[in-house]
Amino acid sequence: MSDAEAHAYDADMRRANRRKAVDGRSVIFKIKRCDGPGKPSRWESFKVPVEEGANVISSLKWIAANPVTTEGSKTTPVVWDSGCLEEVCGACTMVINGRVRQSCSCLIDEYAPLEGDVITLEPMSKFPVIRDLWVDRDRLFSALTRVKAWVPIDGTYNMGAGPKESPEHQQMRYALSECMSCGCCLEACPQYTKVEDEEKWDTSFVGAHAISQARLFNEHGTGKQLKGERYDALSGPGGVSDCGNAQNCVKVCPKGIPLTESIGAVGRGTTIHAIKQFFQGKK
Ligand code: SF4
Numbered sequence: 328m329s330d331a332e333a334h335a336y337d338a339d340m341r342r343a344n345r346r347k348a349v350d351g352r353s354v355i356f357k358i359k360r361c362d363g364p365g366k367p368s369r370w371e372s373f374k375v376p377v378e379e380g381a382n383v384i385s386s387l388k389w390i391a392a393n394p395v396t397t398e399g400s401k402t403t404p405v406v407w408d409s410g411c412l413e414e415v416c417g418a419c420t421m422v423i424n425g426r427v428r429q430s431c432s433c434l435i436d437e438y439a440p441l442e443g444d445v446i447t448l449e450p451m452s453k454f455p456v457i458r459d460l461w462v463d464r465d466r467l468f469s470a471l472t473r474v475k476a477w478v479p480i481d482g483t484y485n486m487g488a489g490p491k492e493s494p495e496h497q498q499m500r501y502a503l504s505e506c507m508s509c510g511c512c513l514e515a516c517p518q519y520t521k522v523e524d525e526e527k528w529d530t531s532f533v534g535a536h537a538i539s540q541a542r543l544f545n546e547h548g549t550g551k552q553l554k555g556e557r558y559d560a561l562s563g564p565g566g567v568s569d570c571g572n573a574q575n576c577v578k579v580c581p582k583g584i585p586l587t588e589s590i591g592a593v594g595r596g597t598t599i600h601a602i603k604q605f606f607q608g609k610k
């Protein structure tokens with residue numbers, strides 16, 4: 328089964344589950360909890376009544392108002408992060424039933440249609456846990472700094488019209504621009520190792536998101552001024568050659584960003600850049 332067929336099958340199954348969801352049921356949330364950085368983790372379960380249209384965030388809100396475990400013990404409200412509540416900011420990303428995704432768009436009817444069904448929630452494992460399901464994604468943003476994922480501007484005055492761009496090129500860049508820095512691609516990547524120590528961030532693989540954003544800005548009329556510097560950053564340790572081509576990243580990206588295509592394009596770009604540097608006597 329191809330990726331596209333598997334995706335369509337998965338969507339059909341979820342639609343079918345939604346149709347047969349039992350009204351007025353309760354589901355069990357099994358949540359991996361942690362009181363703070365460096366503290367041990369533990370599991371707690373909560374029985375949550377589900378209304379039509381409920382999602383993981385609305386269920387977490389119910390738990391926050393009723394922090395009592397299935398054993399009847401009073402506990403602290405579960406902590407999580409969120410912002411937009413419409414799969415745009417990426418803040419609510421967590422591992423749900425073993426798969427990384429956004430919790431705001433995760434409908435309970437699709438995951439737990441029957442009375443007593445269980446949903447497990449865990450924080451992403453590649454980022455330091457702040458508390459419970461809330462992780463520190465700074466490492467992800469620091470990788471974007473490493474590859475200079477921005478358009479350089481010299482002041483805020485009017486610089487006139489930019490270079491012309493074909494609709495096809497705009498469309499290609501638009502797809503890349505949809506990245507919301509959620510971290511799904513990093514959580515799924517075997518090359519992106521778990522790091523607890525903030526000092527080690529710069530020595531690790533930058534990740535598929537940063538490689539793809541480097542491509543986005545290399546393709547920008549003004550952003551391409553920094554193309555050489557981006558390729559320099561991606562030629563060294565932790566750069567594009569550290570990708571093992573497992574392609575897990577592209578399978579979990581909620582925005583369908585062509586990450587493996589970006590990795591291929593940036594890989595070719597860094598090679599050409601290195602050859603040019605060699606013949607110009609710079610390397
Ligand atoms: S293709 Fe590269 S970046 Fe994507 S999951 Fe595999 S190793 Fe990670």
Ligand code: SF4
Pocket residue numbers: 505506507508509510511512513535536539579580581582583584586
């Ligand atoms: S590339 Fe996709 S999975 Fe990775 S951070 Fe961006 S939106 Fe999330």
Ligand code: FES
Pocket residue numbers: 408409410411412413414415416417418419420429430431432
């Ligand atoms: S809250 Fe923004 S993506 Fe879920």
